[in-house]
Amino acid sequence: MFSYQASVEHRDGATTSVALKMDCCVAAGYSGRNQAAVQAHIQELQQLGVAPPHATPALYWISPNRLTSHERLVVVGEQTSPQVEFFLAADGNGTIYLTVASDHSDRELESVSVAKSKQVCDKILGGRFWELAEVAAHWDELELSSRVIEDGHWLDYQEGTLAEILHYDQLWNLIYEDAPVELSPCLFSGTIPLIPAGPVYTSACEILLKDPVLRREIRKVYGITVLPDRS
Numbered sequence: 041m042f043s044y045q046a047s048v049e050h051r052d053g054a055t056t057s058v059a060l061k062m063d064c065c066v067a068a069g070y071s072g073r074n075q076a077a078v079q080a081h082i083q084e085l086q087q088l089g090v091a092p093p094h095a096t097p098a099l100y101w102i103s104p105n106r107l108t109s110h111e112r113l114v115v116v117g118e119q120t121s122p123q124v125e126f127f128l129a130a131d132g133n134g135t136i137y138l139t140v141a142s143d144h145s146d147r148e149l150e151s152v153s154v155a156k157s158k159q160v161c162d163k164i165l166g167g168r169f170w171e172l173a174e175v176a177a178h179w180d181e182l183e184l185s186s187r188v189i190e191d192g193h194w195l196d197y198q199e200g201t202l203a204e205i206l207h208y209d210q211l212w213n214l215i216y217e218d219a220p221v222e223l224s225p226c227l228f229s230g231t232i233p234l235i236p237a238g239p240v241y242t243s244a245c246e247i248l249l250k251d252p253v254l255r256r257e258i259r260k261v262y263g264i265t266v267l268p269d270r271s
Contacts, residue, residue, distance in 0.1 A: 041224065042104040044129065046137060046169045051254055058169075060129040060137065062226040065104040066215050067143050067158045071097040071206045071230030089151040097206060097230060099218050100155045104226060106163045111262050113162055117269035119148040120161055121239040124186035124198050124247045127165055128172065128208060129226035138175065139166035140184070140249035140258045143228045147239055163228065166249065166258040172208075175251060179207070183250040184232055188242035197240065200232035 044060040070093055072078045082092050127141035142164040149157035175182060180203035188197045208229070215225050243264055250257040 044104070044107055044165075044226075046129075046139075047167065048137060049168045049170060049256070049258075051170075051174045051256075055168075058131045058135075058137065060226070061132050061224055062104045062129055063224045065102050065107070065163075065226045065228070067100045067102055067163075067228040068206075068211055068214075068230040069093060069098040069100060069154065071211065072204060072232075073206055074204070090154070091151075093154065097211070097214065098154070099214060100158050101220060102155075102159045102163075106159065106161070107165055107226075108162050109165045109167050109260075110162075112265060113144060113164060113262055114265045114267060115144070115146070115161055116267045117146065117148060118241050118266050120144060120146050120264070120266075121241055122164075122186060122188065122197070122245040122247065123231035124184050125229045125231050126182075126184065126202060126205070126208075126249065127226065127228055128212075130224070136172040137169040138172050138249075139169045140247050140260060141165050141228055142186070142245060142247050142260075142262070143231065144245075144264075147241075164245075164247070164260060164262050166247070166260045168258050170251070170256075170258070174254070178251075178253045181252055183248075183252065185248045185250070187246045188240045189244040190240050190242060194246070195240065196235050197245075198232050198234055202229075204232050205229050 122142040144161040146157040185199040186197045
C-alpha cells in the first residue's frame with residue numbers, strides 16, 4: 041500500500057495532515073461530459089498518429105509512485121506537456137480529498153502507447169488538498185486553469201469548470217467496474233480543452249483549482265528540466 045502525506049486546508053482556515061492510502065492510480069482520458077466533442081477530438085488525434093482508445097472514457101492504470109508535489113519535473117525528450125486535472129484520493133478511513141494536478145505526459149510516446157506515455161512522466165500534485173465533502177454541493181462551479189511559458193512569457197493554456205468533465209461519482213464507478221488490480225485507487229480526472237491549437241512544450245507550468253463559492257484556490261507552479269533522448 042502506497043502512502044502520500046497531504047496537507048489539508050479546511051473551509052474554516054485550519055490545516056491538518058493526513059496520509060492518503062492507495063495501491064493503484066488511474067489516469068482517466070477522453071472524460072469530457074460532451075462525448076460528441078470527445079469523439080471529434082479522437083478523430084483529430086488519429087490524424088496525428090495517436091490510436092483511438094479502447095473505450096471512452098479510457099482508464100489508464102499507472103503506478104502511484106509517480107505522484108509528487110515537487111516544484112521541478114525532470115523528463116526525457118522535448119515533447120512532453122502538462123494537462124490540468126482534478127485529483128482525488130482517500131485516507132485510511134475512506135474520507136476523500138481533492139487537489140489540482142498535472143497529468144504531465146510524453147506526447148511523442150502517445151503514438152506508441154497512451155498508457156506508457158502517462159506512466160513515463162511524474163505526476164504533479166498541488167501542495168494542499170480540500171476535503172471532498174466541503175465542495176461536493178457546488179462541484180460543477182469549481183474552476184480549472186493552467187498557464188505555460190512560451191517564448192519567455194506566460195500563455196493561457198487551459199480554462200474551464202469541472203462541469204466539463206464527467207462527475208467524480210461516474211469516474212469512480214468506472215474504476216471499480218474495470219478493476220484489473222485490487223483497489224484502493226486514486227484518480228486523475230482527465231483534462232479540459234487547450235486554448236492554443238496544439239500542445240506547448242514548455243519550460244514551466246502553472247496549474248490552478250479555484251473555488252468561487254468558498255473563495256479559495258490551490259495553485260501550483262513547476263518547472264520542467266529536459267534531459268536529452270539518446271535512444
